[in-house]
Amino acid sequence: MRKPLLLALLLTVVATPAMANLQLAQKNNCTACHAVDKKLVGPSYKDVAAKYAGDKGAEAKMIAKIKAGGSGVWGPIPMPPSPQVSDSDVKALAKWVLGQK
Template sequence: MIGEGLIKGSDCLACHNATKKIVGPAYVNVAAKYPATEENIDHLATKIIEGGSGVWGAIPMSPHPAISKDDAKEMVKYILSLKK
């Protein structure tokens, strides 16, 4: 998937893992929380770009303004495809 390659080429894996919590939530936990709707894909893509905090704990996710909205959406689509 395109999104998986984009994630591997970014700094996402410094804080996230597909199956276990590191600093941020495991991707499978994100997939379990959010259905793969266009609204959620757009919302989570915006969170990747702008950063955020409070949903998964007190540690904020840093913003990634250099990631395009289209690339962020592809990343989210990959993450949400990991739903068990």
């Protein structure tokens, strides 16, 4: 009886960070233009992670892009800046996006 409860608790703890960051993306309106696995207005989070895989400076680039916005990397449609998003949320979002497989 205790093993299923422990397993459920462990699965919840392991799954929570991924869901929490998707919720963070939703809360900050990132999902208006981005989806996890398909292109919307901007690239999917999985495509972003694939593009920057192996780039040691990717997290810093992602943090700067979220805060300041930008254009030209994924096409002509600019990504608006998000200065209202806290530094801790920006860092969490960057880590989460870059962690997509």
